[in-house]
Amino acid sequence: MNRKQLKFCLLGAVFLFAGCTALDPTNYLESSADTLFQIKPDQSHAALERQSGTDQYLKLLLNVAEDAEVKEVQVKPGLVSKDTTMLSMPLTDGRTVSFKLSRSDNIASGMVGWVGDMPSNRRQLYPSPAEINMDPLNWVSLVSDGKLVVGDIRVEGQLYRLTAVGKGQQVLVKVDESKIPPEAAPIPVPVQPRDNARLLTTPSSSKSAIKVLFVTTQQSRALYPNYKLELAQALLNANQYLVNSKVEALYEQAGIYDSDYDETGKEPQTQLNDMTADKPLGAKIHIEREKVRADLVSMLSTYSIYCGIAKMPARKETAFSSISCFGALGHELGHNMGAMHSDESPDQGVFPYAHGYKHTAPNFHTQMRTSHGAIPYHSNPRLQYQGVPIGTVDKNDVARTFNERRDVVANFYPEPTYPVRLWLSGANGSCYIDVRPGEQVLLSWYSECKDNAVDPERVVVKDFSSDSTPRRLCFSNILYTVNSCYAGRRFYGDFVIEDVHSGKGKPDEIEFTKLQVGQVFRVSYR
Ligand SMILES: [Zn+2]
Numbered sequence: 237m238n239r240k241q242l243k244f245c246l247l248g249a250v251f252l253f254a255g256c257t258a259l260d261p262t263n264y265l266e267s268s269a270d271t272l273f274q275i276k277p278d279q280s281h282a283a284l285e286r287q288s289g290t291d292q293y294l295k296l297l298l299n300v301a302e303d304a305e306v307k308e309v310q311v312k313p314g315l316v317s318k319d320t321t322m323l324s325m326p327l328t329d330g331r332t333v334s335f336k337l338s339r340s341d342n343i344a345s346g347m348v349g350w351v352g353d354m355p356s357n358r359r360q361l362y363p364s365p366a367e368i369n370m371d372p373l374n375w376v377s378l379v380s381d382g383k384l385v386v387g388d389i390r391v392e393g394q395l396y397r398l399t400a401v402g403k404g405q406q407v408l409v410k411v412d413e414s415k416i417p418p419e420a421a422p423i424p425v426p427v428q429p430r431d432n433a434r435l436l437t438t439p440s441s442s443k444s445a446i447k448v449l450f451v452t453t454q455q456s457r458a459l460y461p462n463y464k465l466e467l468a469q470a471l472l473n474a475n476q477y478l479v480n481s482k483v484e485a486l487y488e489q490a491g492i493y494d495s496d497y498d499e500t501g502k503e504p505q506t507q508l509n510d511m512t513a514d515k516p517l518g519a520k521i522h523i524e525r526e527k528v529r530a531d532l533v534s535m536l537s538t539y540s541i542y543c544g545i546a547k548m549p550a551r552k553e554t555a556f557s558s559i560s561c562f563g564a565l566g567h568e569l570g571h572n573m574g575a576m577h578s579d580e581s582p583d584q585g586v587f588p589y590a591h592g593y594k595h596t597a598p599n600f601h602t603q604m605r606t607s608h609g610a611i612p613y614h615s616n617p618r619l620q621y622q623g624v625p626i627g628t629v630d631k632n633d634v635a636r637t638f639n640e641r642r643d644v645v646a647n648f649y650p651e652p653t654y655p656v657r658l659w660l661s662g663a664n665g666s667c668y669i670d671v672r673p674g675e676q677v678l679l680s681w682y683s684e685c686k687d688n689a690v691d692p693e694r695v696v697v698k699d700f701s702s703d704s705t706p707r708r709l710c711f712s713n714i715l716y717t718v719n720s721c722y723a724g725r726r727f728y729g730d731f732v733i734e735d736v737h738s739g740k741g742k743p744d745e746i747e748f749t750k751l752q753v754g755q756v757f758r759v760s761y762r
Contacts, residue, residue: 269322269334273309291402292459302412311406316350316380328410335376344489349472350378366620372611379469386469400462413608422548422571444646445704447490449530453497456536466562474566481614481635485642490530504545511556529649549574552648567607574641575604579631593632598622604634652701656761660692676760691755695733702727711736711756718754723747
């Protein structure tokens with residue numbers, strides 16, 4: 237336990253004995269917490285209004301803000317780190333709130349995520365093991381690239397958006413979610429009987445990694461100056477909903493493809509259809525998707541009548557969605573996974589229980605109903621909020637749908653199992669071997685290597701493949717005191733190693749490590 241954590245525990249104990257008011261988390265104001273940002277004093281709203289004449293994103297934010305409440309803030313990006321256990325921040329109304337870290341990870345290359353909620357005594361009041369972990373009305377999700385921070389701050393259900401506009405100015409927006417356009421009805425994908433059988437199989441893996449390729453358009457890159465950061469934060473949210481809802485899957489960003497697609501005059505559904513492989517945009521997406529083996533593809537667009545649209549449930553060739561609001565990503569990917577909005581609408585899906593859930597007293601709805609004002613959960617009758625189930629067995633169990641479908645979607649591009657092929661050359665001669673994933677072999681097993689007494693220096697590597705789990709190709713002696721390794725994560729293809737024990741010639745994406753230099757007897761690929 238570090239000093240900060242200790243301090244928090246001690247303060248927590250003081251609060252408990254002092255007897256905080258039930259379910260009033262703002263009483264847990266944490267004086268020792270670091271302050272993520274300050275609202276700049278003496279700022280002029282008229283100046284922001286003027287700036288919005290040329291800054292389209294700022295204009296959009298002013299339009300969705302409650303009472304045009306947009307404030308410039310000064311942010312400390314370094315605090316978005318797994319080492320920060322408590323973060324506090326001021327709101328536009330003068331209150332300051334504090335959040336306790338629940339999860340921090342590297343959501344994309346060079347970007348750190350931080351998710352937390354407000355400590356409260358809800359779990360003591362509702363001791364059932366089914367009671368949800370994260371406070372659904374008071375939580376925060378942030379991503380930083382070291383320079384800027386974007387994120388969502390929810391306090392008593394009210395959304396505040398921390399983001400950056402044109403010139404990297406950071407702003408805090410009190411969002412009026414009723415001003416945000418709705419999500420479009422999903423586009424049903426015909427499901428063949430063959431697929432139906434596949435849909436109902438039990439997942440074979442304990443956890444599924446679902447890779448998502450983002451596509452941007454000419455217009456979306458122009459509108460959203462920090463779209464990479466915003467997309468990473470949208471994915472962080474989508475993952476938090478899965479974690480919270482006990483879905484054994486996580487989305488992983490496979491890449492971002494900046495396309496030359498021009499949205500001018502194209503409706504959301506036209507744009508979604510343009511992503512399929514028989515269209516010019518779709519053909520280009522297909523190449524990028526094959527390269528990074530992305531199970532799902534989501535395009536960031538700028539249409540304003542909807543927040544997003546998706547195909548449902550996705551098959552490999554229809555695994556597309558499009559968003560124009562970052563907050564709708566988890567919802568639209570959820571359609572690809574097979575979930576629907578409401579059981580009141582005509583049933584068009586495959587699963588009778590795959591609907592979002594709405595409850596009154598306590599008042600809440602889950603993500604698939606609509607992402608606007610939703611709690612960070614998918615419907616799940618096995619979980620409770622204040623003692624109330626957040627789903628029903630018959631109609632509202634999106635968590636079950638996702639758990640049943642996760643392996644199907646994650647295997648649109650399965651983890652490759654084919655062997656790596658190696659041409660080994662040394663001073664005495666050359667030989668050819670292939671090694672399957674998970675195997676380690678002795679060179680003496682191969683007569684060609686044995687007869688030529690090959691001690692490899694130069695190696696031609698073909699069909700190296702690694703998905704999200706890093707794969708290591710190692711050249712070792714019997715005791716592993718010699719162990720020169722080449723590790724790749726999400727790398728598919730060929731390369732040449734000019735010198736086994738120095739890493740010379742390897743691609744930048746491949747990481748090289750070594751112990752001693754000496755004769756090679758073993759090769760492993762795991
Ligand atoms: Zn929807």
